[in-house]
Amino acid sequence: MEAHVNGSPVPVPDSPATSAAAHLRDGLGLTGTKVACGTGVCGACTVLVDGSPAASCLLPADRLAGRSVTTVEGLGGEHPVQRAFAAHDGLQCGYCTPGFVVEASVFVDGWRAEHGDTPPGREEIADALAGHLCRCGAYEGIFSAVAAACAGEFDTLPDRDPPRVDAVDKVTGRARYSADQAPPGTWEGVVVRSVHPHARIRSVRAADADTPLVDLLPADRTVRYVGQPIAAVAAPTPGRARAAAEAVAVDYDLRPAVAEVATARAPGAPLVHATTDERAGAPSYGEAPSPPARWDGNVRGPGTVTWRGPTAVRRLRAAAASGNPLLVAQEYTTAAQLHSPLEPHVCVAHWHGGGLDLFASTQSVSGLADRVAERWELDRDRVRVVAEHVGGAFGAKNGISTDIRAAVDLSRLAGAPVRVSFTRAEELTDAGHRPGTRTRVALLADGDGDLAAMSVDSYGDGGVSVGSTTATMALLMYGRAPRRVRDYDVVTHRPPGMPMRAPGGPPMAWALEQAVDEMACRLGEDPLALRLRWDGNPKRRALYERAARTALWRGRPRGPRTGRFRRGVGAAASNWLYLFGPRARVELVVEGGELVVRTATQDLGTGIRTVLSGTVADRLGLPGGVRVEIGDSGAVFGTGSYGSRTTPSMGPAAADAADRMRAALRGRDPRVPERGPVDEHVLKEVLSTSEGLSVVGGRVRDRWGPPFPDTPDDLGVGRGMSGAVHLMEVEVDTLLGRVRPTRCWAGIAAGRIYSERTARNQCEGAVVQGVGYALFEERRHDPRTGAVLSDDLEDYRLPGMGDVPETEVYFHQEGFEHVPGGGVGLGEVSAVGVAAALGNAVFDATGWRPRDLPLRPDRVIEGIR
Structure with a gap:
């Protein structure tokens, strides 16, 4: 049996047990075809069969x-769609990109055959690519790329680099991702997971004594949620594994379990963490270690932070007692949002010669190598971690995850x-989520309309994990009026949360920014x-x-709206800490007569390769x-990609390396100037005689120094905070309850922008993820066992191209002149206020204040009746 793949005859299996994707990837080495969902929903595995997707x-x-x-390899890089995607930056991590490109090539060819060089509109493009998802949210670039390819703009090679x-x-x-790196003879590993929400495991046995099996249970031999890893096994083929x-x-x-927050808080409820040691060992979904807090049954907290807190409480109580109309007191909820990067958690581990090689999808190449060396008691130089490309993470891939633990021990x-790779069901069950929240906000204005007091109480719903910072994030907004913020956690027998893009930020903004808008209504402002x-x-x-000068804000409708379709515009503000990695290093070396940048950082799609290249x-x-x-990890230390700190860490280190290289080259040839451009011919000549010359640059200190000491794990907190303001326009269908975002303006204040287009892409993607948080994303579970029911991309819906607004990004590039390079990270701050702006737009359109996320049609219909 043969097929013609990319023009060549190749054998195909005679059994239906192997999918075409698996055969193309593992049988033929055509790894451009990606597997993300396994159920035909995301489009990443799209190929053409007899010309049809x-x-x-x-x-x-x-x-x-x-x-x-x-396959995508068969397009050869010469199709106008491929050139257009590259030129318009219609991608971020790139994991979904081959599928988009293959489908778009057929659409573009067909469109041009019928319409000539007339570009299609957004709706036609969205319809054509409706079967494709980009979790990074690179849709704006995709819209532009497809339209440009249809217009014939890329029939020839562009005159500039992407x-x-x-x-x-x-x-x-x-581009090769971790699962693509499996060498011949690689075995497949599979994780065995609990089918009960709470039990002590007496024993675990493989059916065949020759089957490699590793134990993944914690020290107390107890599982606390359905889907918790128990063990892992390996075999030479996926089917046998x-x-x-x-x-x-x-x-x-079996032990008693509690899967609902309300039940977990009830007197006499089964305890998720019963002892002091268990509570101390509860997993954390915060990026920083959780500070000590008291426990009351299954409730942890409060973690309280105040600024003149007693004054705030006294004023708020007095306002409530007197019925003060300038007291806004409201409660808001959010659902769990799953990270769900399209590249699942995956690791290929190989022990050889006393050393360990890992191909892992990770947010921290250097950090992971350090942790692996410590855990498996190896010299650091015996561990090599490689993450050539990473298909998204959003906070879920920072540490020794289950796939890594299992792959390393099974390989030994x-x-x-x-190779251990999560299925989509595993990814949506036990690979991290932004915990749900219930948040109470109280704001009081004085007679002049100034903020007189604030309180925020938030309860995190992170399954077996703790670490809520939702209320704490509100402490940093709106001046220095008296305020008290308290964070609690309610633990249940459900999977643990993990830090997700701007931990605590979006649920805080969902509550606080709507309360601020309500205050504006009360004040008539x-x-x-x-x-x-x-x-x-x-x-x-x-x-x-x-923002006030934009056409979107100035042209918004005023007064009550009627009719089935109602348009509204809402605003929300946000901020984020300026963080950096003080250990960041960049090596600049002369090889083959050219300059090469090397460092052990990683690119999740945020564009740090571009930042490094452009900075030098x-x-x-x-x-x-x-x-x-x-x-x-064999290169010099690279900062991890979390907390919006990669660019403000690695960019200055690259600049320092370039300065050091200039000095070294000037020492060899005085024609190299002390500053300014180096003549191209002079540079070529001096590099040709400087083979092997190497310098290492580091991140220099901020002009004023940090306000706090750096931590040992490469975390520094700088002075100043980034900021954002989002405006969102929506159309609400009052008959069907559908909310359709139409336009968004995203203003970002993060100082100097290193790479304008890739930064803009990040901010556009943040809008997409915020729209998903607001409208669609909701993890569902069995109320009795806590088992995750929305464990595929049909039941857990991510936003597609037809769901997102046309987005304009504006960068305010002042305010961080004290920072090396002049700019800070923007990945977090660009995501915080999106859902809140959408909620305020719905209120503006309908007069109904939404309180609960996501804004499902049933909630909208019930709310506006």
Whole structure:
């Protein structure tokens, strides 16, 4: 049996047990075809079969016999769509990009055959690509790319390089992710998970004594949620590994469980963490260690932070007792939001010669190598972690996760490389989520309309984990009026949360920013004008003023609206800490007559390769970028990608390396100037005689120094906070309860922007994720067992191209002149206020104040009746 794949005859399996995607990837080495959902929902595995797009994860490989198949590699990098995606930055992490490109190539060819070079509109493009998801949210670039390709703008090679230095590798399928790195002879590992919410495990046994099995249970041998890892097994093929996992015998000693927050708080409820040691060992979903707090049954907290707290409480109580109309007291809830990067958690581990190699999807290459060396008691130079490309993370891939633990130990037992990759069901169950929240906000204005007092109490719903910071985030907003904020956690027998993009930020803004808008209504004041008056942050004040001048805000409808379709515009503000990695290092070396950047950081799609290349080129005045090699722990220390700290850490280190290289080259040839551009011919000549010359740059200190000491794990807190203001326009269908975002303006104050297009892409993607949080994303569970029911991408809905607004991003680039490089991170701050702005827009359109996320149609219909 044969098929023609990319023009060449190849054999195909004669059994339907192997999917076309698995055969293309593992059988033929065409790893540009990605598997993300496994159910034909996300589009990442799209290939052309006899010229028509098909989801290869659902297609049995034997059905390819006698047919013509084209993968992304078969497009050859010459299709106008590929050039357009690269030029318009229609990608971030790139994991979904091959599927988009393959589908779009058919649409573009068909559109042009019918319409010539007339570009399609957003609706036509969204309809054509409706079967594709990008969790990073790179849709704005995709819209532009497809329209430009249809208009014939990329029939020839563009006259400039793409804005993202690894764009061509991603649009052609050459970019290799961790699952693509499995060498011949790699075994497959499968995790055995608990089917009960609470039990002590008496024993775990493989059916076959020759099957490698590793224990993944905690020290107390207790499972506390359905889906908790118990063990892992490995076999030479995926099918045999799955069969071995199904045959593992687990002896459970069942214990009472509690899966609902209300039940967990009831007197006499079964305890999730019963002892002091268990409570101390509860997993944390905060990025920083959880401070000590008291426990009352299954409730942890409060963690209280105040600024003149007693004064705030006294004023709020007096206002409540007197019925003061300028007291806004409201309660809001949010659902769990799952990280769900399209590249699942995956690790390929290989022990050899006393050392350990890992290909892992991780947010911290250097940090993971350090942790692995410590855990498995190896010298650091015996551990190599590689993450050439990472298909998204959003906070879920920072540490020794289950896939890594299982792969490392199974490889040692099997004596072979072992790959452990989560299924989408595992990813949506036990790979992290932003916990749900219930938050009470009270704001009091005085007779002049100034903020007189604030209190925020928030209860986090993170399953077995703790670490709520939702209320604490409100402490940093709106001046220095008296305030008290208290964070609690309610634990249940459900999977643990993890830090997710701006931990605590979006649920805080959902509550606080709607309360601020309500206060503006009580005062009869423009919502932006009230924020401008309350907010002392000069960077956000500049954004309020800019937002007020936009056509979106000035042209918004006023007064009550009627009719089925009602339009409204809402605003929300946000901030985020300025964080950095003081240990950041960048090596700049001369190889083959050219400059090469090396560091052990990683690129999750945020564009740090582009930042490094551009920074060195700009510093030396070079006409183009330089080659960048990242994602290998054998290089100098690279900062992890979390907390919006990668760019403000690695960018200054690259600039320092460039300065050091300039000095070293000047020492060899005085024609190299002390500053300014280096003549291209002089540089070429001096590099040709400087083979092997190497310098290492580090992140220099801020001009004023940090307000707090740096932590040992490469975390520094700088002076100043980034800011954002979002305006969102929505159309509400009052008959069907559908909320449709139409336009968004995102104002971001993060100082100097290193790479304008990739930064803009991040901010556009943050809007997409915020829309998902507001409208669609809701993890569902069995109320009796806590088992996750929304464990595929049909039941857990991510926003697609037809769900998102047209987005304009504005950068305010002042305010961080004391920072090396002049700019700070923007990944977090760009995500915080999106859902809140959408909620305020719904109120503006309908007069109904939404309180609960997501804004499902049933909630909207009930609310506006």
